[in-house]
Amino acid sequence: MLLLVLPAIAIVVLFLYYPLLFIVQMSLTEGSSYLSPAGPIYTLQNYAEMVSRYLPNVLVTIELAALAAIVDLIFGFPFAYILVRKVRYRNLVRSFMVFPMFGALYIAFGMRFLLLPGGWVYNLLKSFGIQNPQLYGLPSVVFAMALFAFPFMVLNIGTALSNIDPTLEEAAACLGAHPLQTLQRVLLPLSRAGIVAGLMLVFGWSVGAFAEPLLLGSINEQRSLAWTLYQRGVVQTDYGLSTTMGIVLLILAFAVTYVALRQSKGVLGE
Amino acid sequence: MNRLLSTRRLTDIASHAYIWLLLLLFVMPFAALVNYSLTGPRGEFALQNFAYVFGSFTENLGWSFRISLLTLLINLAISLPAAYGLVRYNYPGKHLLFAFLSLPLYVPAAVLGIALVLTFNFTYRLTTSEWGLVLAMVVGSFPLMLTPTVVALKDLPIVFEEAAQCLGASKWQTYWRVVFPLIGPGIGAGMLLCFIIVFNEYLVTLFVKPTFITTAPVRVFNLVRTAGLLPTTAALAVVMQVISFLAVLLFFRIYGTRYLKGTYLL
Amino acid sequence: MSSVRLDGITKRYGHTLAVEDISLNIAEREFVTLLGPSGCGKTTLLRIIAGLIEPTAGRIYFDQQDVTYLSPRARNIGFVFQQPALFPHLSVADNVGFGLSVKGVRKDVIAKRVEDMLALVGLSGYGKRMPAQLSGGQQQRVALARVLATDPRVLLFDEPLSALDRNLRETLKYSILDLQRKTGKTAIYVTHDQTEAFAISDRIVVMNAGRIEQIGTQMDIYLHPATPFVAEFIGANNSLSGVVTSVQEGEVTVDADGLRIHCRPHSAFREGDAVLGYIRPENIALLNDKDDHDVHHIGYINVFDGVLDRVIFEGATAQVRVNVNGRELRVDVSGAQRLTLSRRGGRVRIGFNDVTLIPKPA
Ligand SMILES: Nc1ncnc2c1ncn2[C@@H]1O[C@H](COP(=O)(O)OP(=O)(O)O)[C@@H](O)[C@H]1O
Ligand SMILES: [Mg+2]
Numbered sequence: 001m002l003l004l005v006l007p008a009i010a011i012v013v014l015f016l017y018y019p020l021l022f023i024v025q026m027s028l029t030e031g032s033s034y035l036s037p038a039g040p041i042y043t044l045q046n047y048a049e050m051v052s053r054y055l056p057n058v059l060v061t062i063e064l065a066a067l068a069a070i071v072d073l074i075f076g077f078p079f080a081y082i083l084v085r086k087v088r089y090r091n092l093v094r095s096f097m098v099f100p101m102f103g104a105l106y107i108a109f110g111m112r113f114l115l116l117p118g119g120w121v122y123n124l125l126k127s128f129g130i131q132n133p134q135l136y137g138l139p140s141v142v143f144a145m146a147l148f149a150f151p152f153m154v155l156n157i158g159t160a161l162s163n164i165d166p167t168l169e170e171a172a173a174c175l176g177a178h179p180l181q182t183l184q185r186v187l188l189p190l191s192r193a194g195i196v197a198g199l200m201l202v203f204g205w206s207v208g209a210f211a212e213p214l215l216l217g218s219i220n221e222q223r224s225l226a227w228t229l230y231q232r233g234v235v236q237t238d239y240g241l242s243t244t245m246g247i248v249l250l251i252l253a254f255a256v257t258y259v260a261l262r263q264s265k266g267v268l269g270e
Numbered sequence: 271m272n273r274l275l276s277t278r279r280l281t282d283i284a285s286h287a288y289i290w291l292l293l294l295l296f297v298m299p300f301a302a303l304v305n306y307s308l309t310g311p312r313g314e315f316a317l318q319n320f321a322y323v324f325g326s327f328t329e330n331l332g333w334s335f336r337i338s339l340l341t342l343l344i345n346l347a348i349s350l351p352a353a354y355g356l357v358r359y360n361y362p363g364k365h366l367l368f369a370f371l372s373l374p375l376y377v378p379a380a381v382l383g384i385a386l387v388l389t390f391n392f393t394y395r396l397t398t399s400e401w402g403l404v405l406a407m408v409v410g411s412f413p414l415m416l417t418p419t420v421v422a423l424k425d426l427p428i429v430f431e432e433a434a435q436c437l438g439a440s441k442w443q444t445y446w447r448v449v450f451p452l453i454g455p456g457i458g459a460g461m462l463l464c465f466i467i468v469f470n471e472y473l474v475t476l477f478v479k480p481t482f483i484t485t486a487p488v489r490v491f492n493l494v495r496t497a498g499l500l501p502t503t504a505a506l507a508v509v510m511q512v513i514s515f516l517a518v519l520l521f522f523r524i525y526g527t528r529y530l531k532g533t534y535l536l
Numbered sequence: 537m538s539s540v541r542l543d544g545i546t547k548r549y550g551h552t553l554a555v556e557d558i559s560l561n562i563a564e565r566e567f568v569t570l571l572g573p574s575g576c577g578k579t580t581l582l583r584i585i586a587g588l589i590e591p592t593a594g595r596i597y598f599d600q601q602d603v604t605y606l607s608p609r610a611r612n613i614g615f616v617f618q619q620p621a622l623f624p625h626l627s628v629a630d631n632v633g634f635g636l637s638v639k640g641v642r643k644d645v646i647a648k649r650v651e652d653m654l655a656l657v658g659l660s661g662y663g664k665r666m667p668a669q670l671s672g673g674q675q676q677r678v679a680l681a682r683v684l685a686t687d688p689r690v691l692l693f694d695e696p697l698s699a700l701d702r703n704l705r706e707t708l709k710y711s712i713l714d715l716q717r718k719t720g721k722t723a724i725y726v727t728h729d730q731t732e733a734f735a736i737s738d739r740i741v742v743m744n745a746g747r748i749e750q751i752g753t754q755m756d757i758y759l760h761p762a763t764p765f766v767a768e769f770i771g772a773n774n775s776l777s778g779v780v781t782s783v784q785e786g787e788v789t790v791d792a793d794g795l796r797i798h799c800r801p802h803s804a805f806r807e808g809d810a811v812l813g814y815i816r817p818e819n820i821a822l823l824n825d826k827d828d829h830d831v832h833h834i835g836y837i838n839v840f841d842g843v844l845d846r847v848i849f850e851g852a853t854a855q856v857r858v859n860v861n862g863r864e865l866r867v868d869v870s871g872a873q874r875l876t877l878s879r880r881g882g883r884v885r886i887g888f889n890d891v892t893l894i895p896k897p898a
Contacts (some may be wrong), residue, residue, distance in 0.1 A: 001355045001361065002355065002361075003355070004351035004352060004354055004355030004370075005351070005352045005355040007347070007348040007351065007352070008348045008349065008351075008352035008371050008412065008416070008457075009370075009371070011348060011405075011409055011412065012365065012371055012373070012374060012406060012409060015386065015389075015405055015406065015408070015409035016373065016374050016377065016382070016385075016409050017384035018389065019379075019382075019386050019388070019389040020377075020385055021387060022385060022392075023381075023384060023385045023388060026388060042418065043433070056388050069414075077291065078288060079288070079292055082285040082286075082289055086282065086285050086286070087286075087289060090527070091522065093289065093293065094295060094521070095518065096293040096296050096524065097293075097296060098300075098466070098514075098515065099296050099297055099300055099511070099515075100296065101466060101467075101468040102470050102510070102511050102515075103472070103487065104298065105301060105470070105472055105487060105491055105494075105507075105512055106303065106470075106490075106492065106507050106510070107299045108299075109490070109494050109503075109504070109507055110298070110299025110300055110301075110302045110303045110507070111298075111302070112494075113299075113302040113303065113305070113499060113504065114298065114501065119302070120302065144299075147296065147299075150292075150296075181528065193391050204376055205376075208376060208378025208379055208381070210380060210473050211491070214495075215494065225380075226378060226379075226380035226473075227380075229381075230380060230383075230384075230476070230477075233384045233477075234351065234384075234387075234476070234477060235454045239388060241389070242384055243384060243385075246380065246381040246384045246385065247374075249316050249378050249381050250381050251382065252379065253377065253378050253381075254376065261369065312562065324706040372728075424889055427621075429617050429619060429621040430621055430623060430766075432588055432608075432615070432621075433615065433617065433621040433623075434638075435588070435607070435608045435684075436586060436588070436609070436613060436614070436615040436683075437609075437634050437635035437682065437686060438609040438612070438635050438638050438639055438686060439609065439634070439635075440609065440638070443638045447638070448623055451625045452623075452624065452625060459678045483552070
């Protein structure tokens, strides 16, 4: 039976786990010394540099991802609740929700048009009397990232909510609970696992954001790790440093994903 | 209280309005792209931008379809047996194994890209072949095929396989005549997800692609970065999304949406 | 059409024994039912016979052939599951022809056979339909046709009617028996429903906790339960616990829960034996006060006076609880007599002859 799973195992071992180990090794070498005929020079310098020079990059990456996760939670919880409890036209909603899945590139690109002088958002703000709004920056980046990951949040919270028996809410209401009390004392505690999983997964996905900071951000947001990694690695071939950024990114993504997957029940069930 | 304006009715209206507002936000970036792609040089309505699609972009589209197709085939070949091995047999560590196989979904694309390009360079010598790109797509996307297949197989009562066996079918006959047709929607869902992801993938591709290949999304990305906001580029992005959306509609037509359960799409 | 022989079949799941040391001979063309409460190992045993599960120990023979380690497809059995398990993507005809088609039989031969089988189960002309277009009962009949089409050596049924509603169960169980008689197949049928078992079996195997409690005909099991489990599982029973006080010319006297009971048991008992006594509620008569005194004249060797505790009118019968010396006995009353029962707390007299005695298990 393991024979059946073997090809899949081979693929992930050869093309995921080995390459990840490889960049761990690479992150411990200096610059592009891995290539030099004298052999690689092993050093912790890259990690030291991450702290001394690239700490702001790490922090802005975390900031953007965390904000995106929080925005998704705030907008996603009511969305999921209404979807699960009140909406009959779910197929239609699902059809709309596939758009973010086509990729953050199109979202970011489309939003650039919206934010352009003369674009819809620009005109809208102007009609509110805001002159020359600074539209490229953190809010736009977070908005695009949140939009991209929104279906994830809805999926996780929606699954949790649909497992809550609606009669519990009715029971709370009959016992005299105000809707906000029902939310606070019944819905939130019972959907906690879904909320935590949603937050973590959105955060884990968002730390790798690439197109949104690049196309919608100011200099500050463009320091986010994925884009910096690309420049250092592919453009400047500083393998040591870029792989170090990769490792940091990986740790950020996995730390929370691990928590998320522990919270949500696996696909295989019991 | 006025029946038309009862609290219940008001909350209902507000709820649906909220859903529609967010759905509108979802399609806004796309709508903006459509709007600009249909705008001529003097701000008038024009279709000429789409003529650009039929130029050198067809070559990029060709590569994207080719890479997607090869990836799908390999994904099928490794996911179907893996799903069977994961669902129909019991052994310790099964859940761990599934997590181990699903992990690629959670690796940031830039990390996968840098890790693969370096090993392709130094270990596998795959940088100059399209197979490097295909394998990179496979490792990043096959869990998307595996998951719905696993779900479908788990939901398929084992009694069908037992009935086939008792009627004298061999293992292979049971797979081909009973199991595969019955988990078809699950496999279809997996293929759809893989197609959408691989067809629109540009980040890992940027790292690992050989110089002679430029896929459609990479072309769009390069144009956005170097040429700025051109209506012609918007036209290309619109075409990409329309193709993807048609794939989704086709799937919904055939199977409905319920088989996407447990995946990215609810 | 094979005989089936089980020899010491045991199945262990970790620490639980699902089936324990079962030996059983089933003759060619015989209809044998495995009857027992849920969880007693019936399904496990049947699936072992089918080859869907390998036993931990023991052997299975079809005729003289040892099939213990053969796969289900090599055994040539017909298995009817609880759900019809028709392949939902195949038409009725393709379902019925499935077994022949996987063996590579020619298409026209299959078509002919499918027609015959559908006619046999009374569904001629349904071949083109999809399973979802049939009712539950029709689906189960197609499942029967599908199984019969391969001409199996043994028919195995795992509660095939339990998912259907009552009326359908009533008619389908006789259809199953009918088909088995017509085709002359050996049949092993699993159920937890004793009326079903009684209606269709040649012999009944009563199982409990993975073991066989008793094998016998309906009469054997009803009249002479071999163990306390069988006495209490089959039908209703008043159970008393006591000691044999005298044995004379086959008549045994037992002091049980304050009652002195006389009976003529099948097996031998000695004075001082601890026994369990069972009296069926339908075998106890409510006597009129006028039928008094000389008990032997009315034909009952056991007669007691008691107090009517409670009458539960159930329609065709009435359940009466009679308190005799502080011991409550259930009496089932049928016929016109049940309509005149209205007194509560009144004095009544009861009489009975048939008592089953079973040695009290240590
Ligand atoms: N696959 C299994 N793993 C563990 N225990 C099992 C398994 N199958 C059956 N059992 C146990 O074996 C016993 C008999 O089960 P079964 O044969 O299904 O009973 P029945 O069909 O008479 O209701 C039960 O106690 C059940 O819990
Ligand atoms: Mg059973």
